[in-house]
Amino acid sequence: MDTTAILDQQNQPQHESSTYSLVKYLYAGHFLARWGARMWEFSVGLYMVSIWPDTLLFAAIYGAVESSSIALFGSIIGQWVDRLTYVKVLQIWLVTQNFSFIVAGGAVVALLTFTTLKSTDISTFIFLLILTNIAGAVGVLSTLAGTILIEREWVVVLSEGHPPGFLTQMNSVIRRIDLSCKLLAPVITGFIISFVSLKASAIALALWTTVTIWVEYWLFMSVYNRIPALGESSLKRISRNSPQDVEEITYASEESKSLLPPEENTTSVTKSRRRKAIEWVSNLPCIGAWKVYLQQEVVLPGVALALLYFTVLR
Template sequence: MWEFSVGLYMISVWPDSLLLAAIYGAIESASVALFGPIVGQLVDRLPYVKVLRIWLVTQNLSFIVAGVSVVALILSSTLKSTNFTAFILLVILTNISGAVGVISTLAGTILVEREWVVVISEGHPPELLTKMNSIVRRIDLTCKLLVPVLTGFIISFVSLKASAMTLALWTTLTVWVEYWLFLSVYKGIPALGDSNQRRFTRSLPISDPEVSVSTSQERESLISHDGDKATATQSGWRRKTICWVTNGPFVGAWRVYLRQEVVLPGSALALLFFTVLR
């Protein structure tokens, strides 16, 4: 609902230009590209229930804040000319809230569609995973088809302000239902609890004496190595910066992606979307 409505909200705030809507879309896409790998790592490390709580709280809270800021922008139609600083701050708040919302939505997608569905289908024929994926995708597409109709009715027969307020109110009420439904699925399927326990066990530190000895030796060698590099701090600082950037999660994720077979089809599909700029 928010993804469909935000363009209309931004256009109504600045009717003479599509700049605000374009900036919002660019910030959302850039947030996913930069912070998506970090979100994936956090989902892989944290327990299921904790990811579920963080996802629902941050997503719905960001949409509530964005809805309130958009309502403020729509109600104060002359804010751009009377108080341009406040106008820019509300626009920035809307963009930041939207970016946080899309990142948290990505965490939920990874948790449910990439993790839970796979765990639930373990030990069953491969057809079950295919069927579950198709059902999840069908639910997703059905929502994307019905939401524009519902939002369009509210905007056409009531007002744009009512649509934004409905979004904020709907988000506030449904977060509790969402959490109850997901928690019921987690508690009702023992395989999810077992998988969560295996993840937690895998993340625990190893207390093997041989490993501890080797770790201490490596630490001592690193300390001595750092001492040797103390004479060349400037070059060492540059080297560390380059290593930090190249080994960062966002760069590493792109490296993994570039080695996949879907690179060319994915790039072709991405370039196809540029035709909307014509």
């Protein structure tokens, strides 16, 4: 047997054991990130109802803003994640998610503390409500970016070179972590609200995100720095999305247009204005993503599931 093959067989168990230990860091960071998101997801409805107990309008507005932000900007977030390096996406994700929850928690604390704002200073009251909605929407979008990065990118890269069941196991553990946070975070938040106050739960959320952002970043960067495959995959993505080819194509098309006679050039430009406008609208990320979705085989089941959600919400 070749000496290199023997060395590879001896080093493989060590490589697998180090990967397994680093995957635990990934699980811990994912737990901290999802716990904060689930705390806010459960609490925001109670905050909005308590701000003006006589109506559910503010809670409905927040839900509409959050859902519409995902529908309009979700595809843009996906393209943005695909174009940037893993480290850059990680940094922007953690900073925007935690900072948005801190801002939203601070705005909610102000609204709950100064309960007379809606009658004495309506402009400040509306400003805090708008700030809460915008911060919540940014937090949801950043959470989506983190979900794409960890669950769609890192997990796949970490499973390369391992048995097929390793990817399934990682996906199941990450899913269980998310479901556990969705189950337990409302329980803990409910205890704080019941035995202390709503204001205390908002302060606890802001403090949680302030402290855990540093731990999350350290955990994720430990995984990234100690697994070379993540850095290699990040470089491949950047080289694949290099704009050099696009610039060359654009330059070639402009040069070919300049070779046309002036009359033909002017006529072609005039005729293509409407076409370009239509193409520009159809190529918008929020519209292009729906076009891709409508071409899939799961369109009808997805519509059926959406109608089921409408039925439940009624």
